[in-house]
Amino acid sequence: MFVSRFWYFLLSAAVGLVLAVMYLLQDSMNDGLRKNVDDLVQADFAQVQSSLKLQARGHLDRLSEITASEPLREALLPLAELSVLEPPGTPAAASTTPAETPPAANPAPPTEEQIRRMTGTLRGVLGDILKARFQDLRRPFLLALNRHGEVVAHEGSFPPPEAQGAEFGLYGFPSVRAVLRGYERDDIWLVRIKGKTFMYQVAGRPVVHQGKYLGAVLLGRPIDDEFAQEIREEAGLSAQLFFFAGNTVVAKSVRPPAPAAKDAEPAAPTPEIEPQVIVDTVAREAKDWLAYARQPARPLVDVGNGYRGMFAPLRGEAARGGAGYLVLRPVVAVASPWTVLKEASQQSLAKVPVVTIAAICLGAFLLAMLWIYLERDRPLAFFRKQALVLKGKENERFNAYLFRGKYRQIAVDINAAIDKTVKAVAASTKAAGPDVAQILGPAGSSLKLGSQPIAGFDDEDSAAAKAAEPQAAPSQVDLGILGGPGAPVLAHPPLPTT
Template sequence: MILSRFWYLALAILLGVSAFTLMLAAQMYNRSGLRAMSDSLAADSSAVGWYLKDDARNRSSALIPIALAPELRGQLAKATPEAKPSREIRDEAKKSLKKLDGDVPADLKFDALWAVDGSGRVIASVGIEHAEDWELGGYPVVADALHGWIRDDAWVWKGRIYRVVARPVEAEVNGEPVGAVIGVKIVDDKFAQGVSKRTGSAVGFYADGARVASWAPEGFDKANLDQITQDLKQLEDNKDYQEKGRSEPRVIASHLGVVYARMPGEAWDLGAGYAVGRLAVAVDSPLDFLNKADDTDKKNVPTIFVIVAILALAGVGVFFSVLEHTQPLATFGKEAIRLAKGEVDVLAPSKFRGAYKKIASDINDGIDKIAAKGGAPRRAADLEQVLGPIPAAPTMSAFAVPGPGETSSTAIPVPNSAPAAKPLPKALPKPKPRPGSTTQDPVESIPEPEPEAAPAPAAAPPPLPKAAAAEPAAPAAEGDEVDELTEWQRVYEEFVAMKQQCGEQTAGMTFEKFKSTLQRNKDALVQRHGVTRVKFTVYAKEGKAALKASPVNK
């Protein structure tokens, strides 16, 4: 499973790096968009300021024909020395002013025109009605005009902003002013539309803490500018705005940036001004790149390369999955079906890879334990079923499992002949006492067995039954415990005789090695089954000598 795990790790790292790169790219993109927005806002604010100044000059120029009109100059000259101008003078002045207002270009039209005499009294007006005793001489812009200056200003009156221009009216060229003419333009959505159209900016005008007019170019929702009213309170602590009349770029909503600027004149002290806004080009998430990209951007992406890379990565993943998951699972499933049908007694771990090999071994162990608990007999296991194909000359002589009707037993691997043979001992050493015994059995002298005559070369060994066991030795007298080493010596002799009978090599076999093999298997069976003795029996299996170990509860 190492390849699949490595591939999963590689894909996880690749996915993590890709996600990190996309998020980093989104942050860099947003920061770049914010910087570009700030630069654009500063330019927009300056453009609106220049437009307002230029508009004031143009409107002041539009007042020149009115200020130089002879009939209006004469009527203001008559009204100035009068304590109370007559109705006739007022009517004539209004008639002249109305006619002159009609000659003003359409793009410079005023919402109101006032003609005042030298004392600042309103003699005639167009657009806004007023009382006869209304005076404007107290306004700085009017007072300066009466002293010969051309001025512009911004007024805040009844929650609205008025753009005001004033020009002196002289009875004679370069003479003393006999009055002034004042033009007024209300700052409303129409005025804001003209500003936005000329500057390309989204602009909003505010006064008394509320938005009074706004307009935005196509693609910008004008409703976004409503949010400036919520941010105006924060300007009280803005040092640049309070001292310089213009704030730094501020982000007041999701990607919405604004710059505030004060209106010049009286409106400055009354908190009136304008704000320009822009939306930063930003992405809310890495996937938002797909929404922001246009068709040109998408065409420039090497789509074929991306598709090939995806297919290649997917193909490698599928290959590893089939190699390490699908194929082993299919093999395991087939063997499990064979086991369920009884075609095999155990699963062959050698046929599986990875975790399936361990699972097969665990299943085999479970079958053995269930059989041992239930006392169910099992057929002799095929070595090739358990270990897979074995060489023609195996290093293990034989294995066996008791068949039906036999006592529980364990197959014994017997080592092959060693390179050098040792003679059998004349007498066996004195055996060690068994647990629980207080006496030691005497050592019997075992004569060295005489080798049997070698069979004729041309004669084949006589056929043996498939599971025939050598006839066991006569039991010892009742009550006498059979000496274990003596019995093992007998088993050894029977095993050697069986190998010779089956035509197997016996050169190099020694009792010491044979005894060590029996001792290891006995210890394992005693520990597993909790018995006191193990009986070993020699038999022939498939033309080869084999041993069978049977636990004895005695």
């Protein structure tokens, strides 16, 4: 039986090996899928970064035509040196005027009515430009700044509703100061008004008239869910995109992009992750935000449960306020080894050597059946044959030496059981049989031949009664029969002498 048991061990080991290989294959596939997700996240991150830069550069290029517009320069000229944040007649602070372009003399400051008329004219010009040139942008805005960095006119989605009706200046932004000095700049603004956080993408160019800087024009867009979705559509990404600032997720895009072809099927929606998970991940991975922003490398991180992502600070002043963006993808994992078989493609199944595997399995099965026959079926059949011989009373006991292994011990045990049973039956038969008194009659009688009882048939009472009776002389017949003194003595011939 050792060979068949060894075969069972081999069969168990083979099953265990197959399961181990399947689990290793599952783990290997998960590692491969995770690596693919990491590569896709890195590619998506680079694509988003490029899209943000290209959008900013495109806005700067489009502003070059606007700042060269004659109606815009004529509308901005009377407001260039005027401070709209101070009462009429108050000269503008000299400290806010660039030293290289001294302001022109203005002996007669305009009245409030004149200022409203001039700002209204400039605002109308900005409105016409938005309708004519920026219909393709979602919620754009234009800001006209004088030389002091004050917003003298605006049109579009800025400022937010929480700040409507207020006059404000933007000279505190480094990018605005650079534009007023004659540079082109693009920036990301982070504005907090009444407990709400707003984020804007801004590009600015100076306005020059007859060699003098009149101010600047800023083109911007709010960074909201529509902006994030547009970035994804431009890049053709299926990854999720989040814009955050500190502990707030300002914008997100989790919907899959529209298919490029009309007959193409839309991408499957990906599970949406909670914004708080994004904030917690950024706080965990970038405890010192400014130090993280200075690092050139952007590591891949685990976001929540089953997501991989990469985040980075936004360009410009918004980065100092903790503003950044995150690209996120769910990690597709093989749940169980059986999923490998379920998800196998027809091409992969066609490459499986079915004939070879079937031949190996069939050969192993036949070999196992042979071992089972030699070690179990054949000895058992011989034992059954000997049992039939014993049943037919050709033998009274098993011949244990005809068997091997455990069947020999079984035969010995059966023989011992047979012997024990025979002894028990014999003992019970002797105990239940009739005694001599029952066969010979009453206890007072005895079987006699002549005047003497037969030896062996007298009981104790008969012997006592006989001893009490007077002894009579034995007859010749009795003596002759019993060999008493009256019996004739046979004479023997004399022994030969030497």
